Amino acid sequence: MLKVGHNTELCKVGVLGGGSWGTALAIHCARLGHDTVLWARGAATVDSINLRHENPQYLPGFPCPPALTASCDLEGVIKRSELMLMVVPTQYIVATLGEAARALRPHQILVSCSKGISLSSLETVDELLQGVVPYEFRSRLAYLSGPSFAAEVATGQPTAVTVAAKARKRGGGERGPDDQLAARVQSLLSSPRFRCYRSTDVVGVEMAGALKNVLAIACGISDGLGFGNNARAALITRGLYEITKLAVARGGNPLTMSGLAGMGDVVLTCTGDLSRNRTVGLRLGRGERLRDIQASMGGAVAEGVPTAVAIRTLARKLGVECPIMEGIHRVIHEGANAQEVVTEVMSRELKPEVAPDIIRGVLTNNGGTNSNHHNHLLECPARSDPAFPGISGHPNPATLANFSVDRSGSAPTTGIQRNLPDQRRLNSIPGQLASQVYPRSPPSID
Ligand SMILES: NC(=O)c1ccc[n+]([C@@H]2O[C@H](COP(=O)([O-])OP(=O)(O)OC[C@H]3O[C@@H](n4cnc5c(N)ncnc54)[C@H](O)[C@@H]3O)[C@@H](O)[C@H]2O)c1
Numbered sequence: 001m002l003k004v005g006h007n008t009e010l011c012k013v014g015v016l017g018g019g020s021w022g023t024a025l026a027i028h029c030a031r032l033g034h035d036t037v038l039w040a041r042g043a044a045t046v047d048s049i050n051l052r053h054e055n056p057q058y059l060p061g062f063p064c065p066p067a068l069t070a071s072c073d074l075e076g077v078i079k080r081s082e083l084m085l086m087v088v089p090t091q092y093i094v095a096t097l098g099e100a101a102r103a104l105r106p107h108q109i110l111v112s113c114s115k116g117i118s119l120s121s122l123e124t125v126d127e128l129l130q131g132v133v134p135y136e137f138r139s140r141l142a143y144l145s146g147p148s149f150a151a152e153v154a155t156g157q158p159t160a161v162t163v164a165a166k167a168r169k170r171g172g173g174e175r176g177p178d179d180q181l182a183a184r185v186q187s188l189l190s191s192p193r194f195r196c197y198r199s200t201d202v203v204g205v206e207m208a209g210a211l212k213n214v215l216a217i218a219c220g221i222s223d224g225l226g227f228g229n230n231a232r233a234a235l236i237t238r239g240l241y242e243i244t245k246l247a248v249a250r251g252g253n254p255l256t257m258s259g260l261a262g263m264g265d266v267v268l269t270c271t272g273d274l275s276r277n278r279t280v281g282l283r284l285g286r287g288e289r290l291r292d293i294q295a296s297m298g299g300a301v302a303e304g305v306p307t308a309v310a311i312r313t314l315a316r317k318l319g320v321e322c323p324i325m326e327g328i329h330r331v332i333h334e335g336a337n338a339q340e341v342v343t344e345v346m347s348r349e350l351k352p353e354v355a356p357d358i359i360r361g362v363l364t365n366n367g368g369t370n371s372n373h374h375n376h377l378l379e380c381p382a383r384s385d386p387a388f389p390g391i392s393g394h395p396n397p398a399t400l401a402n403f404s405v406d407r408s409g410s411a412p413t414t415g416i417q418r419n420l421p422d423q424r425r426l427n428s429i430p431g432q433l434a435s436q437v438y439p440r441s442p443p444s445i446d
């Protein structure tokens, strides 16, 4: 029996992208009863879905409902659809959507389901799409992310994901953000087997979804080298710390990292054998060459490979220290010896698990540029540790979650700046910029 909140409204869905995730989502939408058309580049894929109800190249062995049809006409699929799911690998999004984006109309909704960062521009998918879609369509974009292997969704295994869309300010003194767009997508896509949560933290959801792929390669390498469970758990934890620092440096909410798009997808992809990214890492760890691994994947993508390059550059630009992300880049793209990289990373200067000024930042600052964030960390009184004067009460949430961030600047944790007194740091140019981005006064908390 359908519970309140599960969709009873049917609409015309267009799935743009005929890889494994696009096919699984199209199967899910068709099963829900939506009038669904899948756009794929290859005529062979389109013919096979229409005639044999299967996508043999990207999702072999998973039958499609007969009501699901496929088409090679991208503009035609866009024009007919009320809800579109865009499931093209990140590096091809701009070229694929291209001219066809002009067909988008403000009554429609486009949900990106891709996870990556552009190699050429270092932009998230949201930033890419803002530059491609018509101006009046920019408020019609949403992002679906979270732990979701295509094969499991295609077979109707229980799955939970996050749908993020930017909140719009409410008028007339109404409280809370207007998250109607995410709520509509949530309602249209949820089922008792596919539960969507909603969020207004587009940056956090996008950064987490992109970066977990790089971490999954790292965990695969660790396993491939023969390291044990301790090593994998350390990588997951410290990797999530780096992902959090990067997401927050770009304006994301740290709490998003403990959600489905963050922790949820990190755990799935870093431990699940269905992950292509983890598999690439495993094979690298066992000594295969990246070129050979990719050539054997039958056209499937491992988004973490290009994202590893993009994030290394981005982290350096942001001044965020990311030894794991740096190390992965060296192994994947510079041919460094993985064993030696592990030794180097483990031999760095010893430090506290969470830097003290980061803890202060978590306890006193706003959670990201998105003015609609609820910073639950602000609700926790700080602690009575002598290192944190004037603070008493609960354990530190940053330690419990084992992630936290310095929201006092875009160069949060490195070098001399970290040791400056608060006021001097705030007076520095990054500090001034940061105080615009992270105002000292907290947002209202609902
Ligand atoms: N597969 C999953 O389980 C899964 C789950 C969640 C998110 N995702 C994300 O979905 C996105 C799509 O991945 P996928 O797994 O569906 O793809 P896939 O790896 O199964 O297939 C590759 C896709 O890339 C397309 N492609 C190849 N070259 C292209 C080009 N030059 N221009 C345009 N398209 C090209 C192919 O047509 C195919 O659709 C990725 O960002 C991925 O991270 C995948």
Ligand SMILES: O=P(O)(O)OC[C@H](O)CO
Binding pocket: 115, 146, 147, 148, 149, 150, 213, 216, 265, 268, 269, 274, 275, 276, 277, 278, 301, 302, 303
């Ligand atoms: O197979 P991967 O590594 O691309 O991961 C697929 C999904 O992103 C898991 O949520």
